[in-house]
Amino acid sequence: MSHSLVFIKVPIVTLSTNKFVGIPVILKYEDTPMLEIINEQGIGFTTQIPIFHSDGTYLAKVRGNRVFLTPEGKKANIVLEQPMGKTVCKLDNRILFELTHGVGDEFKADAELHTPDGYFLKCDNTPMPSLINANNTALKVAGVTMSGCTIQGFKVGIWLKKNGSCIIGAN
Numbered sequence: 001m002s003h004s005l006v007f008i009k010v011p012i013v014t015l016s017t018n019k020f021v022g023i024p025v026i027l028k029y030e031d032t033p034m035l036e037i038i039n040e041q042g043i044g045f046t047t048q049i050p051i052f053h054s055d056g057t058y059l060a061k062v063r064g065n066r067v068f069l070t071p072e073g074k075k076a077n078i079v080l081e082q083p084m085g086k087t088v089c090k091l092d093n094r095i096l097f098e099l100t101h102g103v104g105d106e107f108k109a110d111a112e113l114h115t116p117d118g119y120f121l122k123c124d125n126t127p128m129p130s131l132i133n134a135n136n137t138a139l140k141v142a143g144v145t146m147s148g149c150t151i152q153g154f155k156v157g158i159w160l161k162k163n164g165s166c167i168i169g170a171n
Helices: 071-075
Strands: 002-006 012-015 018-021 025-029 032-040 044-052 058-063 066-069 079-081 086-091 094-101 107-111 120-122 130-132 150-152 156-160 166-170
Touching: 012 025, 012 032, 044 094, 058 071, 058 094, 066 071, 066 086
Parallel strands: 018 150, 025 156
Antiparallel strands: 002 012, 002 107, 012 018, 025 032, 032 044, 044 058, 058 066, 079 086, 086 094, 094 107, 120 130, 156 166
16 A cells, blocks of 8 residues: 655545545545544644554554554564664564655555454555455456545545445545
């Protein structure tokens, strides 16, 4: 998953080439927000991303450019490394996600996100996120190609369902 956040009065998040303006939940899978905007006291707007293991174990929460391990994440021996300008989270020497710190409060996140029920959620610079099941088979999500779009004024930007359906712009 790759996204960037620009700090202004209304947050703008770029996800998979598309801009989401003032949308609190950018990406949702079933009932779980996978990328959301929160207003953190003293900081302003930032992103929040839950990190699940492929078996559904909730390992960590990434809030802005900080990582908070859950008790399960601590038991799993998640390793946080901080090479110059980055925060890297690893499990068994495999990178789960990376935060690249930019100028000021700007940052970029790359993550291999799993959903609570084990689907793999892939978001990158391609136009639309995809879900991949345990057999490494991609679920075609709604057959929609979105590239360079601006989505504004909704509570949820992209709402993915495990049956392959997708809602773009939901209240």
